[in-house]
Amino acid sequence: MSVLVLIEHDGNSIKDSTLATVTAGSKLGEVHALVAGSNVRPVAELAAKIAGVAKVHVADAPHLDHQLAEEVAPVAAKLMEGYDAFVAPASTFGKNIAPRVAALLDVMQLSDILSVEGPDTFTRPIYAGNAIATVKSNDAKKVITVRTTVFDKAAAEGGSASVEQVDAGQPAGLSRFVGIEASESARPELTSAKVVISGGRAFGSAEQFHGLLDPLADKLGAAVGASRAAVDAGYAPNDYQVGQTGKIVAPDVYIAIGISGAIQHLAGIKDAKTIVAINKDEDAPVFQVADIGLVGDLFKIVPELMSKL
Amino acid sequence: MKILVAVKRVIDFNIRPRVKMDGSGVDLANVKMSMNPFDEIAVEEAIRLKEKGVATEIVAVSIGPAKAQETLRTALAMGADRAILVQTDGEVEPLAVAKILANIAADEQPGMIVLGKQAIDDDSNQTGQMLAALLGWPQGTFASKVEAGGDKLTVIREVDGGLETVELTLPAVVTTDLRLNEPRYASLPNIMKAKSKPLATKSPEELGVDITRRLETLKVAEPPKRKAGIKVGSVDELVERLHGLGVAK
Numbered sequence: 001m002s003v004l005v006l007i008e009h010d011g012n013s014i015k016d017s018t019l020a021t022v023t024a025g026s027k028l029g030e031v032h033a034l035v036a037g038s039n040v041r042p043v044a045e046l047a048a049k050i051a052g053v054a055k056v057h058v059a060d061a062p063h064l065d066h067q068l069a070e071e072v073a074p075v076a077a078k079l080m081e082g083y084d085a086f087v088a089p090a091s092t093f094g095k096n097i098a099p100r101v102a103a104l105l106d107v108m109q110l111s112d113i114l115s116v117e118g119p120d121t122f123t124r125p126i127y128a129g130n131a132i133a134t135v136k137s138n139d140a141k142k143v144i145t146v147r148t149t150v151f152d153k154a155a156a157e158g159g160s161a162s163v164e165q166v167d168a169g170q171p172a173g174l175s176r177f178v179g180i181e182a183s184e185s186a187r188p189e190l191t192s193a194k195v196v197i198s199g200g201r202a203f204g205s206a207e208q209f210h211g212l213l214d215p216l217a218d219k220l221g222a223a224v225g226a227s228r229a230a231v232d233a234g235y236a237p238n239d240y241q242v243g244q245t246g247k248i249v250a251p252d253v254y255i256a257i258g259i260s261g262a263i264q265h266l267a268g269i270k271d272a273k274t275i276v277a278i279n280k281d282e283d284a285p286v287f288q289v290a291d292i293g294l295v296g297d298l299f300k301i302v303p304e305l306m307s308k309l
Numbered sequence: 310m311k312i313l314v315a316v317k318r319v320i321d322f323n324i325r326p327r328v329k330m331d332g333s334g335v336d337l338a339n340v341k342m343s344m345n346p347f348d349e350i351a352v353e354e355a356i357r358l359k360e361k362g363v364a365t366e367i368v369a370v371s372i373g374p375a376k377a378q379e380t381l382r383t384a385l386a387m388g389a390d391r392a393i394l395v396q397t398d399g400e401v402e403p404l405a406v407a408k409i410l411a412n413i414a415a416d417e418q419p420g421m422i423v424l425g426k427q428a429i430d431d432d433s434n435q436t437g438q439m440l441a442a443l444l445g446w447p448q449g450t451f452a453s454k455v456e457a458g459g460d461k462l463t464v465i466r467e468v469d470g471g472l473e474t475v476e477l478t479l480p481a482v483v484t485t486d487l488r489l490n491e492p493r494y495a496s497l498p499n500i501m502k503a504k505s506k507p508l509a510t511k512s513p514e515e516l517g518v519d520i521t522r523r524l525e526t527l528k529v530a531e532p533p534k535r536k537a538g539i540k541v542g543s544v545d546e547l548v549e550r551l552h553g554l555g556v557a558k
Contacts, residue, residue, distance in 0.1 A: 010470075068475070069438065070447050092468040096450050099403070099438035108404045108523035111433045121527065126431050127326040131335055134528040174447035174481075178463065178474040191469075195556055220557050228487070238453065238467050238488055244432070245487060247469070253554050263325065270535060274554055276547070282540075291538035294547050304544040309557040 001029030001119055004079060005053070006072075006088040006097065009035065009043045011065075016192045017089035019050065019156060020148035025087040026052045027116040028142075033057065033161070034079060036072045036168075038065035044163045051155040061168035066177035067093070073100035075169050080105055080141060090145035091191075102143035109143040110135060114150050128244040129267030149191060149250035149271050183237050185224075190242065193223035196251040196272075198242050201229040202258025202280070202298055209235040212302045213257070219309060225249065227259045243268035258298045261286025278302075310420030310457075310479070312355040312364045314389065315410055316348040316371050318380040319430045332528045335430075344380045347425025349387075350485040353492040354455060355423050356388035363457040364421075366390050370413055372406050374398050378508060385503035386495030392508040397520060403431075405513070405520040407439035412516045414444060419480065421462065426451050426484040437484035447477035451486040 003025040008015040025031040032055040035044045044058040059075045076097070080086055086101055088094035090112045102109040113122040114132065121136045122144070190196060197217050203209040209230065217224045226236035228243055242249055244267040254272035259265060261277070261284055269275060270289070277290035280297050287293045294301065320326055321341040329336045344352075358364040369384035371377040372395040381392035395409050414422060427434035441448035449455070449464030453472065456463045462477045467486045495503070513520045541547050551557060 069450075070441075073442060092451060092466075095434050096438065096448075099435035100442040100448070102435065103404065103407060103439035103442035106404075108402050109433070109435050109439075110524070111435060125532070126529070127320070127335055128429060128432065129532060130326045131328050131529050132532050133526050134530075136525045136527055137523065138525060139523050172447075174445075174478055175449075176476040178476050180468070180471055180473045182471040232488070237471070238486075239469060239471055245427075253551070253556050270532070275535070275538075276551070278547075287540070288537050289535040292547065292550050293538070293540040294542075294544070295540065301544055305548065308544060308548045309551065 001084045002082065003029045003031045003085045003087055004076070004083040005031050005033050006076060006086070006094065007033050007035045007043070007047050008089050008091060008093045009037065009040070011037060011040065011043065014043060014046050015091070016153060016189070017091045017148040019153035020151040021087055021089045021146045022050055022052050022154040023151040024113065024116060024146040025085070026154070028085050028119065030054050032083070034059065034076060036064045036067055036075055038062050048161040048163050049157050049159050051158040053159050053161045056161050056163045057166045058163060059166050059168040063171035064168055068175050068177060069097045069100050070172045070174045072097050073104060074172065076101045077104035078169065079166060083141070085142040085144060087144045087146060089148045091148070094145045098143055098145050105141055105143065107139045107141050107143045108137065109145065110137060111145050112147045113144055114147055128264050129270065130263065147248060149248050183239050187217055188221065188223045190223045190225050190240070190247050190249055193251050195220050195222035195253045195255070196225050196242070196249050197222045197255045197257065198225035198227065198259060199230055199235070199257050200227040200259035201233055203230065203235055206235045216302060216306055219306065227262070227265050256286050256290070257302065259286055260284045261289065310364050311366045311368065311417060312358060313410070313414060313417060313419040313422040314348070314351050314355045314367060314369050314384065315422065315424040315436070316352060316369055316380050316384050317345040317428045318342050318371065318373050318377040319345045319428055322346050322429055328529055328531050332530055334526065334529050342376070344383050345425050345428045347427060347485050349492040350487070350489050351423040351425050352384045352387050352389060353490045354485060357490065358457060359388070368393065368417060368419070370395065370410060372397065372401050372409055381508055382503050383495065385506045386500040387493060391506055394508060394510045395513060395516065396510050397513050400522070401520050402522055402524060403433045403435035404439055404523065405518060406436050407443055408518045409513060409516055410440050411443040412518060421479060421481055421483065423483045423485065426486055437482050441482040444482070446481050448482045448484070449475060449477055450484045452483050453486050453488045455483055455489070
């Protein structure tokens, strides 16, 4: 089976999500990559080094800048004439583009796969991760998005794929990128961090959330996340949200502080190797999944942790 | 401008789904069903656009069993003007839903179609993007803010790295994220009024859409369960454990 993996990048570097996507794609067959963008030759060179990538297609044109779905999907769909499967990360980037490609190919997409069981059979979460479905696709071509936290990352170095320019097509001109308000952070990314500390509504305010969690995260080299309740209350920006409708994380250690453990939050952390929970309510659902729990007031515990770690 | 809103009848978000013993799916017998929460946000957004004078008419569409009429009545009670039910039993996949909606859009000629970013049952997150592709329209997915001006729509999107702003040329498809708005509750008088609002029923066959499934569900299982671990009694003990895990060493 020939596989086309969509490379997620920011114009300079390749996102880690891509590396796990390459691993998932490799389970189906030989992986070729598509890098779409404007002035992205350097990105293509990086993609060519990923272990397991045999060939890199570059679609390079001004209208592909910012990788708008309306512009990238037709390029990918055209290229798919020569492939059996299209694989993208189930990040907001991949989720935006892949279904558009699927519709152009008249294929029913397999979203957020957790495993490859065979050439046309996969598992995927449904009902916010409360059930796992094993699904077989009867379409001739497959369009797949991958839950990147469950697949190992392919090595970023070691490959030596050829790089080939492909037709970037004509601008669709339906949409225009206006800007991005990036959440700047020197901390590791939530989805790839080894340690994640998340806070919930119990923090009571944005000041206390950041005042207590940020120094602790910096001390541990951890990423900071938040429950939906904390995000909705305005304590943390939306891209901090961990859970089924936010980010799925799989760190070595996940520390949930002042988070009760709603189903939708737990669905986003169940691949963490160790879950640590700190909550003043000893009956909080989070303790049912936590490997290590500490019952108590976070306003006392966090400062004490800070001084003792 | 006319706005089309798609709504799906799903298991109520407060209910914990139970996997059937025979692994054939999730047990939906005698379970409370409601409008997909993301679709509720879509209905609310359409109503706000009408209140601002941007939209003139809101048409709610659902694809599902006869009972999906209840979901449409909820949309009508919130403020939609009329409804269309494309009636069919059994599951309809996002690709088929997108085809049905594209078909209705060709007939209704809306300036905008608003849908939830995903349904909380199959969690596919596909329909809006597929619909936009089939119509050749732009898409503003995972929207946390929508502003209309002239023939353009400015959409702020919740993306992994922050908030992205795009400008779309109408007609366009918008899919809603959680923070777009807080949906209203329908008042009792509006619930009563909704009963007399027009609701048309069609079938996929009438619309000429083949809804044959492309994906076959072989098995549905419970996810592997995590077990509760230990509770520690002090911060010192927690620090020791964290060190044991290689944290802050």
